[in-house]
Amino acid sequence: MNKFPKNFLWGGATAAHQIEGAYLEDEKGLAVTDVITLKEGSKRRITENVEPGHIYPSHQAIDFYHTYPSDLKLFKEMGFKCLRVSISWARIYPQGDEKYPNEKGILFYKNLFQEMRKNEIEPVVTLNHNDMPLGLVKKMGGWRNRQCIELFVEFAKTCFNAYKELVVYWETFNEINNILIFDYEILPFMSAGIKFKEGENKEKVTYQALHYQFVASALSVIEGHKINPKYKIGNMAAFNHLYSKTCDPKDQLLTYNLNREHFVCFDVQARGQYPSYLLKEWERKGIQLDINQNDLEALKHGCVDFLGFSYYTTDVVDSNKNSIKQEQTNIVEKNANPYLEYTEWGWAIDPLGLRLALNMLYDRYQMPLMIVENGLGAIDRVIENKINDDYRIDYLKKHLIEVQKAIELDGVNCIGYLAWGPIDLVSASTGEMTKRYGFIYVDKENDGSGSGQRIKKKSFYWYKRVIETNGDSLFGNIDEIEPNSANTKV
Numbered sequence: 001m002n003k004f005p006k007n008f009l010w011g012g013a014t015a016a017h018q019i020e021g022a023y024l025e026d027e028k029g030l031a032v033t034d035v036i037t038l039k040e041g042s043k044r045r046i047t048e049n050v051e052p053g054h055i056y057p058s059h060q061a062i063d064f065y066h067t068y069p070s071d072l073k074l075f076k077e078m079g080f081k082c083l084r085v086s087i088s089w090a091r092i093y094p095q096g097d098e099k100y101p102n103e104k105g106i107l108f109y110k111n112l113f114q115e116m117r118k119n120e121i122e123p124v125v126t127l128n129h130n131d132m133p134l135g136l137v138k139k140m141g142g143w144r145n146r147q148c149i150e151l152f153v154e155f156a157k158t159c160f161n162a163y164k165e166l167v168v169y170w171e172t173f174n175e176i177n178n179i180l181i182f183d184y185e186i187l188p189f190m191s192a193g194i195k196f197k198e199g200e201n202k203e204k205v206t207y208q209a210l211h212y213q214f215v216a217s218a219l220s221v222i223e224g225h226k227i228n229p230k231y232k233i234g235n236m237a238a239f240n241h242l243y244s245k246t247c248d249p250k251d252q253l254l255t256y257n258l259n260r261e262h263f264v265c266f267d268v269q270a271r272g273q274y275p276s277y278l279l280k281e282w283e284r285k286g287i288q289l290d291i292n293q294n295d296l297e298a299l300k301h302g303c304v305d306f307l308g309f310s311y312y313t314t315d316v317v318d319s320n321k322n323s324i325k326q327e328q329t330n331i332v333e334k335n336a337n338p339y340l341e342y343t344e345w346g347w348a349i350d351p352l353g354l355r356l357a358l359n360m361l362y363d364r365y366q367m368p369l370m371i372v373e374n375g376l377g378a379i380d381r382v383i384e385n386k387i388n389d390d391y392r393i394d395y396l397k398k399h400l401i402e403v404q405k406a407i408e409l410d411g412v413n414c415i416g417y418l419a420w421g422p423i424d425l426v427s428a429s430t431g432e433m434t435k436r437y438g439f440i441y442v443d444k445e446n447d448g449s450g451s452g453q454r455i456k457k458k459s460f461y462w463y464k465r466v467i468e469t470n471g472d473s474l475f476g477n478i479d480e481i482e483p484n485s486a487n488t489k490v
Protein backbone atom coordinates (compact mmCIF):
# COMPACT_ATOMS: atom_id res chain seq x y z
CA MET A 1 0.00 0.00 0.00
CA ASN A 2 1.37 3.40 -0.91
CA LYS A 3 1.34 5.44 2.26
CA PHE A 4 2.22 8.81 0.79
CA PRO A 5 1.09 10.34 -2.51
CA LYS A 6 3.16 9.34 -5.52
CA ASN A 7 4.79 12.70 -6.14
CA PHE A 8 5.22 13.64 -2.53
CA LEU A 9 7.99 16.21 -2.15
CA TRP A 10 10.45 14.69 0.28
CA GLY A 11 13.29 16.97 1.13
CA GLY A 12 14.85 19.49 3.45
CA ALA A 13 14.87 23.20 4.15
CA THR A 14 17.56 25.80 4.72
CA ALA A 15 18.03 29.56 4.70
CA ALA A 16 20.79 31.61 3.10
CA HIS A 17 22.08 33.30 6.24
CA GLN A 18 22.23 30.00 8.10
CA ILE A 19 24.28 28.12 5.52
CA GLU A 20 25.99 30.29 2.91
CA GLY A 21 28.66 32.27 4.74
CA ALA A 22 30.71 34.34 2.23
CA TYR A 23 28.92 37.29 3.74
CA LEU A 24 30.66 39.92 1.67
CA GLU A 25 31.68 37.87 -1.32
CA ASP A 26 30.77 38.81 -4.87
CA GLU A 27 29.58 42.23 -3.79
CA LYS A 28 26.95 41.05 -1.38
CA GLY A 29 25.82 43.80 0.99
CA LEU A 30 25.32 43.33 4.71
CA ALA A 31 22.03 41.77 5.72
CA VAL A 32 20.33 42.23 9.07
CA THR A 33 21.50 38.81 10.17
CA ASP A 34 25.11 39.85 9.57
CA VAL A 35 24.92 42.12 12.61
CA ILE A 36 23.32 39.60 14.93
CA THR A 37 25.82 37.91 17.22
CA LEU A 38 26.07 34.41 18.56
CA LYS A 39 24.07 34.39 21.77
CA GLU A 40 25.88 36.31 24.46
CA GLY A 41 24.60 35.21 27.84
CA SER A 42 21.03 34.18 27.23
CA LYS A 43 20.36 35.91 23.93
CA ARG A 44 21.75 37.07 20.60
CA ARG A 45 22.65 40.74 20.35
CA ILE A 46 22.04 43.15 17.52
CA THR A 47 24.96 45.48 16.89
CA GLU A 48 24.91 48.69 14.88
CA ASN A 49 27.57 47.48 12.44
CA VAL A 50 29.95 44.55 12.30
CA GLU A 51 31.97 45.22 15.44
CA PRO A 52 35.11 43.61 16.84
CA GLY A 53 34.78 41.32 19.83
CA HIS A 54 31.66 39.51 18.68
CA ILE A 55 30.99 36.30 16.80
CA TYR A 56 28.60 36.70 13.88
CA PRO A 57 27.58 33.19 12.80
CA SER A 58 26.21 34.18 9.39
CA HIS A 59 29.62 35.40 8.20
CA GLN A 60 30.94 31.88 7.72
CA ALA A 61 27.96 29.68 8.49
CA ILE A 62 28.76 26.30 6.92
CA ASP A 63 30.30 27.83 3.80
CA PHE A 64 27.59 26.43 1.53
CA TYR A 65 28.39 29.29 -0.88
CA HIS A 66 31.47 27.29 -1.82
CA THR A 67 30.52 23.74 -0.89
CA TYR A 68 27.09 23.49 -2.48
CA PRO A 69 28.09 21.12 -5.32
CA SER A 70 29.28 18.45 -2.91
CA ASP A 71 26.50 19.13 -0.39
CA LEU A 72 23.89 18.70 -3.11
CA LYS A 73 25.42 15.36 -4.03
CA LEU A 74 24.77 14.22 -0.48
CA PHE A 75 21.16 15.35 -0.69
CA LYS A 76 20.84 13.51 -3.96
CA GLU A 77 22.30 10.42 -2.34
CA MET A 78 19.50 10.63 0.21
CA GLY A 79 17.08 10.83 -2.69
CA PHE A 80 15.82 14.36 -2.00
CA LYS A 81 13.01 15.37 -4.32
CA CYS A 82 13.29 18.98 -3.26
CA LEU A 83 15.40 21.40 -1.27
CA ARG A 84 14.24 24.67 0.18
CA VAL A 85 16.81 27.44 -0.02
CA SER A 86 16.41 31.19 0.27
CA ILE A 87 17.82 33.96 -1.84
CA SER A 88 19.77 36.50 0.11
CA TRP A 89 18.19 39.81 -0.93
CA ALA A 90 21.49 41.56 -0.20
CA ARG A 91 23.29 39.41 -2.78
CA ILE A 92 20.89 40.62 -5.46
CA TYR A 93 20.47 44.21 -4.25
CA PRO A 94 23.37 44.80 -1.84
CA GLN A 95 21.83 47.91 -0.27
CA GLY A 96 18.28 47.03 -1.23
CA ASP A 97 17.57 50.07 -3.37
CA GLU A 98 20.00 49.92 -6.30
CA LYS A 99 18.64 50.56 -9.75
CA TYR A 100 20.20 47.42 -11.19
CA PRO A 101 20.77 44.05 -9.55
CA ASN A 102 24.16 42.60 -8.77
CA GLU A 103 24.87 40.19 -11.63
CA LYS A 104 27.23 38.12 -9.51
CA GLY A 105 24.47 37.46 -7.01
CA ILE A 106 22.08 36.49 -9.78
CA LEU A 107 24.67 34.14 -11.21
CA PHE A 108 25.32 32.44 -7.89
CA TYR A 109 21.70 31.36 -7.53
CA LYS A 110 21.47 30.44 -11.19
CA ASN A 111 24.40 28.08 -10.73
CA LEU A 112 22.91 26.75 -7.52
CA PHE A 113 19.50 26.04 -9.08
CA GLN A 114 21.13 24.49 -12.15
CA GLU A 115 23.16 22.23 -9.94
CA MET A 116 20.01 21.27 -8.06
CA ARG A 117 18.28 20.41 -11.32
CA LYS A 118 21.30 18.35 -12.38
CA ASN A 119 20.83 16.39 -9.17
CA GLU A 120 17.10 16.09 -9.86
CA ILE A 121 16.29 18.20 -6.83
CA GLU A 122 13.36 20.58 -7.17
CA PRO A 123 14.19 24.01 -5.72
CA VAL A 124 11.68 25.51 -3.28
CA VAL A 125 12.83 29.09 -3.02
CA THR A 126 12.06 31.57 -0.26
CA LEU A 127 12.49 35.17 -1.30
CA ASN A 128 13.02 36.54 2.15
CA HIS A 129 14.15 34.36 4.99
CA ASN A 130 15.07 36.83 7.73
CA ASP A 131 17.82 38.67 5.93
CA MET A 132 16.78 41.94 4.38
CA PRO A 133 19.61 44.31 3.37
CA LEU A 134 20.89 46.28 6.34
CA GLY A 135 21.06 49.31 4.04
CA LEU A 136 17.27 49.51 4.05
CA VAL A 137 17.21 49.47 7.83
CA LYS A 138 19.71 52.30 8.03
CA LYS A 139 18.11 54.38 5.30
CA MET A 140 14.45 53.89 6.01
CA GLY A 141 13.89 51.92 9.18
CA GLY A 142 13.20 48.64 7.40
CA TRP A 143 9.59 47.59 6.98
CA ARG A 144 8.37 50.59 8.94
CA ASN A 145 8.60 52.26 5.59
CA ARG A 146 6.07 51.76 2.78
CA GLN A 147 8.89 52.14 0.24
CA CYS A 148 10.01 48.62 1.12
CA ILE A 149 6.99 47.27 -0.74
CA GLU A 150 8.20 48.60 -4.06
CA LEU A 151 11.79 47.56 -3.42
CA PHE A 152 10.79 44.06 -2.41
CA VAL A 153 8.54 43.61 -5.42
CA GLU A 154 11.40 44.74 -7.66
CA PHE A 155 13.64 42.17 -6.00
CA ALA A 156 10.96 39.49 -6.41
CA LYS A 157 10.48 40.37 -10.10
CA THR A 158 14.21 40.20 -10.69
CA CYS A 159 14.28 36.69 -9.23
CA PHE A 160 11.11 35.55 -10.99
CA ASN A 161 12.57 36.69 -14.32
CA ALA A 162 16.05 35.34 -13.71
CA TYR A 163 15.05 31.81 -12.69
CA LYS A 164 12.04 31.24 -14.92
CA GLU A 165 13.45 28.05 -16.37
CA LEU A 166 14.74 26.68 -13.11
CA VAL A 167 12.24 27.24 -10.32
CA VAL A 168 8.55 26.40 -9.93
CA TYR A 169 7.95 26.62 -6.16
CA TRP A 170 8.41 29.95 -4.42
CA GLU A 171 7.63 31.33 -1.00
CA THR A 172 7.50 35.03 -0.30
CA PHE A 173 8.34 35.65 3.39
CA ASN A 174 9.57 33.09 5.89
CA GLU A 175 7.48 32.78 9.07
CA ILE A 176 5.82 36.07 8.29
CA ASN A 177 3.88 35.91 11.58
CA ASN A 178 7.01 35.84 13.74
CA ILE A 179 7.19 39.60 13.74
CA LEU A 180 4.20 39.56 16.05
CA ILE A 181 6.33 38.06 18.80
CA PHE A 182 7.72 41.53 19.17
CA ASP A 183 9.10 41.31 22.66
CA TYR A 184 11.80 38.95 21.53
CA GLU A 185 13.83 41.68 19.89
CA ILE A 186 15.70 39.65 17.28
CA LEU A 187 12.44 38.50 15.70
CA PRO A 188 11.15 41.90 14.54
CA PHE A 189 14.69 42.77 13.51
CA MET A 190 15.23 39.61 11.50
CA SER A 191 11.74 39.67 10.05
CA ALA A 192 11.49 43.33 9.21
CA GLY A 193 14.59 45.27 10.25
CA ILE A 194 12.70 46.82 13.12
CA LYS A 195 14.29 48.20 16.25
CA PHE A 196 11.84 49.82 18.61
CA LYS A 197 12.11 53.37 19.83
CA GLU A 198 11.60 54.27 23.45
CA GLY A 199 7.93 54.37 24.38
CA GLU A 200 6.43 53.54 21.00
CA ASN A 201 3.51 51.18 20.53
CA LYS A 202 5.30 48.01 19.48
CA GLU A 203 2.14 46.28 18.44
CA LYS A 204 1.19 49.06 16.09
CA VAL A 205 4.67 49.20 14.58
CA THR A 206 4.76 45.46 13.94
CA TYR A 207 1.27 45.29 12.49
CA GLN A 208 2.14 48.15 10.17
CA ALA A 209 5.28 46.41 8.99
CA LEU A 210 3.36 43.17 8.61
CA HIS A 211 0.75 44.95 6.52
CA TYR A 212 3.44 46.26 4.17
CA GLN A 213 4.87 42.74 3.92
CA PHE A 214 1.43 41.32 3.15
CA VAL A 215 1.02 43.83 0.34
CA ALA A 216 4.54 43.16 -0.95
CA SER A 217 3.85 39.43 -0.87
CA ALA A 218 0.52 39.78 -2.68
CA LEU A 219 1.97 42.05 -5.36
CA SER A 220 4.82 39.60 -5.82
CA VAL A 221 2.35 36.76 -6.30
CA ILE A 222 0.52 38.81 -8.92
CA GLU A 223 3.75 39.75 -10.73
CA GLY A 224 5.13 36.22 -10.43
CA HIS A 225 2.09 34.73 -12.12
CA LYS A 226 2.41 37.28 -14.93
CA ILE A 227 6.04 36.34 -15.45
CA ASN A 228 5.36 32.62 -15.37
CA PRO A 229 1.81 31.34 -14.99
CA LYS A 230 3.24 27.98 -13.96
CA TYR A 231 4.78 29.39 -10.83
CA LYS A 232 3.39 28.03 -7.60
CA ILE A 233 3.88 30.72 -5.01
CA GLY A 234 3.21 30.02 -1.37
CA ASN A 235 3.31 31.86 1.90
CA MET A 236 5.13 30.62 4.97
CA ALA A 237 4.07 31.04 8.57
CA ALA A 238 4.98 29.32 11.80
CA PHE A 239 2.17 27.16 13.10
CA ASN A 240 3.08 26.08 16.62
CA HIS A 241 -0.46 26.03 17.88
CA LEU A 242 -1.74 26.11 21.44
CA TYR A 243 -3.69 23.83 23.75
CA SER A 244 -5.86 24.80 26.67
CA LYS A 245 -4.61 23.90 30.07
CA THR A 246 -8.09 22.80 31.17
CA CYS A 247 -11.60 22.38 29.82
CA ASP A 248 -12.63 25.52 31.68
CA PRO A 249 -14.42 27.54 28.96
CA LYS A 250 -12.28 30.53 29.98
CA ASP A 251 -9.17 28.58 29.00
CA GLN A 252 -10.84 27.41 25.82
CA LEU A 253 -11.88 30.86 24.70
CA LEU A 254 -8.47 32.30 25.40
CA THR A 255 -6.80 29.47 23.52
CA TYR A 256 -9.14 30.00 20.60
CA ASN A 257 -8.29 33.68 20.53
CA LEU A 258 -4.56 33.17 20.89
CA ASN A 259 -4.55 30.54 18.17
CA ARG A 260 -5.85 33.22 15.85
CA GLU A 261 -2.40 34.70 16.01
CA HIS A 262 -1.25 31.52 14.29
CA PHE A 263 -4.00 31.69 11.72
CA VAL A 264 -3.96 35.40 11.04
CA CYS A 265 -1.33 35.41 8.29
CA PHE A 266 -2.89 32.43 6.54
CA ASP A 267 -6.24 34.21 6.75
CA VAL A 268 -4.85 37.21 4.92
CA GLN A 269 -2.63 35.41 2.44
CA ALA A 270 -5.04 32.59 1.59
CA ARG A 271 -8.32 34.50 1.71
CA GLY A 272 -7.14 37.88 0.52
CA GLN A 273 -8.56 40.04 3.26
CA TYR A 274 -8.17 40.90 6.91
CA PRO A 275 -10.30 38.76 9.21
CA SER A 276 -13.00 40.52 11.21
CA TYR A 277 -11.47 39.51 14.54
CA LEU A 278 -8.28 41.39 13.73
CA LEU A 279 -10.07 44.50 12.54
CA LYS A 280 -12.03 44.49 15.79
CA GLU A 281 -8.85 44.00 17.80
CA TRP A 282 -7.24 47.00 16.13
CA GLU A 283 -10.34 49.07 16.75
CA ARG A 284 -10.42 48.06 20.39
CA LYS A 285 -6.76 48.87 20.88
CA GLY A 286 -6.92 52.11 18.91
CA ILE A 287 -4.46 50.83 16.33
CA GLN A 288 -4.82 52.80 13.12
CA LEU A 289 -2.64 51.74 10.25
CA ASP A 290 -1.62 53.10 6.91
CA ILE A 291 -3.76 50.86 4.69
CA ASN A 292 -5.19 52.13 1.43
CA GLN A 293 -7.63 50.85 -1.15
CA ASN A 294 -4.87 49.70 -3.53
CA ASP A 295 -3.38 47.65 -0.73
CA LEU A 296 -6.69 45.91 -0.15
CA GLU A 297 -7.05 45.23 -3.88
CA ALA A 298 -3.57 43.72 -3.94
CA LEU A 299 -4.37 41.45 -1.00
CA LYS A 300 -7.53 40.33 -2.74
CA HIS A 301 -5.84 39.43 -6.00
CA GLY A 302 -2.52 38.20 -4.66
CA CYS A 303 -3.60 35.09 -2.77
CA VAL A 304 -1.03 32.34 -2.59
CA ASP A 305 -1.21 29.01 -4.44
CA PHE A 306 -0.25 26.80 -1.52
CA LEU A 307 0.30 27.16 2.19
CA GLY A 308 3.75 26.59 3.61
CA PHE A 309 4.21 26.28 7.32
CA SER A 310 6.79 25.37 9.90
CA TYR A 311 5.92 23.19 12.85
CA TYR A 312 8.21 22.43 15.74
CA THR A 313 6.26 22.46 18.94
CA THR A 314 3.08 23.39 20.77
CA ASP A 315 2.38 25.41 23.90
CA VAL A 316 -0.25 25.45 26.59
CA VAL A 317 -2.56 28.30 27.52
CA ASP A 318 -3.65 28.95 31.07
CA SER A 319 -6.25 31.70 31.45
CA ASN A 320 -5.08 32.42 34.97
CA LYS A 321 -1.71 33.59 33.67
CA ASN A 322 -1.81 34.19 29.96
CA SER A 323 -4.52 36.77 29.49
CA ILE A 324 -2.65 39.51 31.33
CA LYS A 325 0.71 38.60 29.87
CA GLN A 326 -0.72 38.49 26.38
CA GLU A 327 -2.14 42.00 26.55
CA GLN A 328 1.16 43.39 27.77
CA THR A 329 3.76 41.71 25.65
CA ASN A 330 2.11 39.57 23.01
CA ILE A 331 4.05 36.59 24.28
CA VAL A 332 2.33 33.47 25.47
CA GLU A 333 4.05 32.52 28.68
CA LYS A 334 5.13 28.94 28.49
CA ASN A 335 3.21 26.39 30.52
CA ALA A 336 4.61 22.91 30.69
CA ASN A 337 2.58 20.18 29.01
CA PRO A 338 2.68 17.14 31.29
CA TYR A 339 1.86 14.82 28.39
CA LEU A 340 4.89 15.73 26.33
CA GLU A 341 8.65 15.50 26.44
CA TYR A 342 10.87 18.50 25.81
CA THR A 343 14.01 19.05 23.77
CA GLU A 344 17.23 20.30 25.30
CA TRP A 345 16.10 23.77 24.22
CA GLY A 346 12.76 23.44 25.96
CA TRP A 347 10.60 22.87 22.88
CA ALA A 348 7.76 20.39 23.44
CA ILE A 349 7.97 17.33 21.22
CA ASP A 350 4.47 16.81 19.89
CA PRO A 351 4.06 14.61 16.81
CA LEU A 352 0.28 14.37 17.18
CA GLY A 353 0.23 18.15 17.23
CA LEU A 354 1.46 18.04 13.64
CA ARG A 355 -1.51 15.93 12.57
CA LEU A 356 -3.71 18.45 14.33
CA ALA A 357 -1.92 21.35 12.65
CA LEU A 358 -2.43 19.81 9.23
CA ASN A 359 -6.11 19.28 9.93
CA MET A 360 -6.64 22.72 11.42
CA LEU A 361 -5.13 24.34 8.35
CA TYR A 362 -6.75 22.08 5.78
CA ASP A 363 -10.22 22.31 7.33
CA ARG A 364 -9.99 26.05 7.29
CA TYR A 365 -8.48 26.71 3.86
CA GLN A 366 -8.82 23.56 1.73
CA MET A 367 -5.57 24.42 0.01
CA PRO A 368 -2.45 22.29 -0.66
CA LEU A 369 -0.18 22.31 2.37
CA MET A 370 3.56 21.99 2.42
CA ILE A 371 5.39 21.34 5.69
CA VAL A 372 8.42 23.45 4.95
CA GLU A 373 10.14 23.06 8.32
CA ASN A 374 10.07 20.46 11.05
CA GLY A 375 12.89 18.85 12.96
CA LEU A 376 14.78 18.30 16.16
CA GLY A 377 17.56 20.59 17.32
CA ALA A 378 19.86 18.45 19.47
CA ILE A 379 23.44 18.13 20.60
CA ASP A 380 25.14 15.38 18.62
CA ARG A 381 28.15 13.52 19.90
CA VAL A 382 30.78 12.29 17.50
CA ILE A 383 32.24 9.07 18.75
CA GLU A 384 34.89 7.54 16.54
CA ASN A 385 33.58 9.56 13.65
CA LYS A 386 30.08 8.24 14.09
CA ILE A 387 26.90 9.98 15.09
CA ASN A 388 24.15 7.68 16.19
CA ASP A 389 21.27 10.10 16.32
CA ASP A 390 18.48 7.70 17.16
CA TYR A 391 16.69 10.52 19.02
CA ARG A 392 16.41 12.47 15.76
CA ILE A 393 15.20 9.44 13.87
CA ASP A 394 12.64 8.83 16.59
CA TYR A 395 11.42 12.43 16.44
CA LEU A 396 11.14 12.53 12.66
CA LYS A 397 9.60 9.10 12.41
CA LYS A 398 6.86 9.94 14.89
CA HIS A 399 6.09 13.20 13.10
CA LEU A 400 6.04 11.58 9.68
CA ILE A 401 3.68 8.86 10.83
CA GLU A 402 1.28 11.61 11.89
CA VAL A 403 1.67 13.29 8.51
CA GLN A 404 0.80 10.01 6.87
CA LYS A 405 -2.29 9.66 9.05
CA ALA A 406 -3.40 13.17 8.21
CA ILE A 407 -3.11 12.33 4.53
CA GLU A 408 -4.53 8.85 4.58
CA LEU A 409 -7.08 8.96 7.38
CA ASP A 410 -8.12 12.60 7.34
CA GLY A 411 -7.79 13.38 3.64
CA VAL A 412 -5.45 16.33 4.07
CA ASN A 413 -3.77 17.44 0.86
CA CYS A 414 -0.18 17.65 2.06
CA ILE A 415 2.22 17.90 -0.87
CA GLY A 416 5.57 17.79 0.85
CA TYR A 417 7.68 17.38 3.94
CA LEU A 418 10.89 19.38 4.21
CA ALA A 419 12.99 18.53 7.24
CA TRP A 420 14.58 21.62 8.72
CA GLY A 421 18.36 21.83 8.46
CA PRO A 422 19.09 18.59 6.56
CA ILE A 423 22.71 19.55 6.97
CA ASP A 424 23.78 21.12 10.30
CA LEU A 425 23.45 24.88 10.12
CA VAL A 426 23.43 27.98 12.29
CA SER A 427 20.51 28.17 14.71
CA ALA A 428 18.33 31.20 14.14
CA SER A 429 17.31 31.76 17.74
CA THR A 430 20.70 31.26 19.36
CA GLY A 431 23.30 31.48 16.59
CA GLU A 432 24.72 28.17 17.78
CA MET A 433 26.10 25.44 15.56
CA THR A 434 25.68 22.94 18.35
CA LYS A 435 21.90 23.03 18.06
CA ARG A 436 22.02 20.55 15.22
CA TYR A 437 19.16 19.42 13.01
CA GLY A 438 21.03 17.68 10.20
CA PHE A 439 21.22 14.28 8.62
CA ILE A 440 24.71 15.46 7.76
CA TYR A 441 27.03 16.57 10.51
CA VAL A 442 29.20 19.62 9.92
CA ASP A 443 32.40 19.86 11.90
CA LYS A 444 31.93 23.42 13.16
CA GLU A 445 31.61 24.81 16.64
CA ASN A 446 29.73 27.84 17.88
CA ASP A 447 32.81 30.06 17.63
CA GLY A 448 33.29 29.10 13.97
CA SER A 449 36.21 26.78 14.61
CA GLY A 450 36.29 23.34 13.01
CA SER A 451 37.23 21.79 9.70
CA GLY A 452 33.82 22.11 8.09
CA GLN A 453 33.99 18.44 7.18
CA ARG A 454 30.70 16.67 6.52
CA ILE A 455 29.87 13.33 8.18
CA LYS A 456 26.76 11.30 7.40
CA LYS A 457 24.78 10.58 10.56
CA LYS A 458 22.72 7.48 11.14
CA SER A 459 19.63 9.51 10.27
CA PHE A 460 21.11 10.07 6.80
CA TYR A 461 20.58 6.42 5.96
CA TRP A 462 17.27 6.33 7.73
CA TYR A 463 15.84 9.29 5.74
CA LYS A 464 17.25 7.88 2.51
CA ARG A 465 15.30 4.70 3.19
CA VAL A 466 12.14 6.63 4.02
CA ILE A 467 12.36 8.48 0.73
CA GLU A 468 13.19 5.48 -1.41
CA THR A 469 10.24 3.54 0.02
CA ASN A 470 8.02 6.63 -0.23
CA GLY A 471 7.38 6.39 3.48
CA ASP A 472 6.74 2.67 3.78
CA SER A 473 9.87 2.10 5.86
CA LEU A 474 8.42 4.32 8.59
CA PHE A 475 6.33 1.42 9.59
CA GLY A 476 9.33 -0.89 10.10
CA ASN A 477 11.90 -1.03 12.85
CA ILE A 478 14.58 1.69 12.66
CA ASP A 479 17.28 -0.71 13.75
CA GLU A 480 16.70 -2.76 10.65
CA ILE A 481 17.78 0.15 8.54
CA GLU A 482 21.35 -0.31 7.51
CA PRO A 483 22.77 -0.02 11.02
CA ASN A 484 26.26 -0.76 9.81
CA SER A 485 26.39 1.91 7.20
CA ALA A 486 25.95 4.66 9.76
CA ASN A 487 28.35 7.48 9.63
CA THR A 488 30.70 7.96 6.85
CA LYS A 489 33.07 10.87 6.54
CA VAL A 490 32.71 12.71 3.31
Ligand code: BG6
Nearest residue numbers: 015174175377426427428429430
Ligand atom coordinates in the same frame (compact mmCIF):
# COMPACT_ATOMS: atom_id res chain seq x y z
C1 BG6 B 1 12.30 28.66 12.10
C2 BG6 B 1 13.12 29.43 11.12
O1 BG6 B 1 11.85 29.57 13.03
O2 BG6 B 1 12.90 27.73 12.93
C3 BG6 B 1 14.51 28.86 10.87
O3 BG6 B 1 12.45 29.63 9.92
C4 BG6 B 1 15.07 28.34 12.17
O4 BG6 B 1 15.29 29.85 10.29
C5 BG6 B 1 14.17 27.21 12.66
O5 BG6 B 1 16.39 27.95 12.10
C6 BG6 B 1 14.66 26.49 13.90
O6 BG6 B 1 14.92 27.39 14.91
P1 BG6 B 1 16.32 27.43 15.64
O7 BG6 B 1 16.25 28.59 16.51
O8 BG6 B 1 16.43 26.16 16.36
O9 BG6 B 1 17.33 27.57 14.57
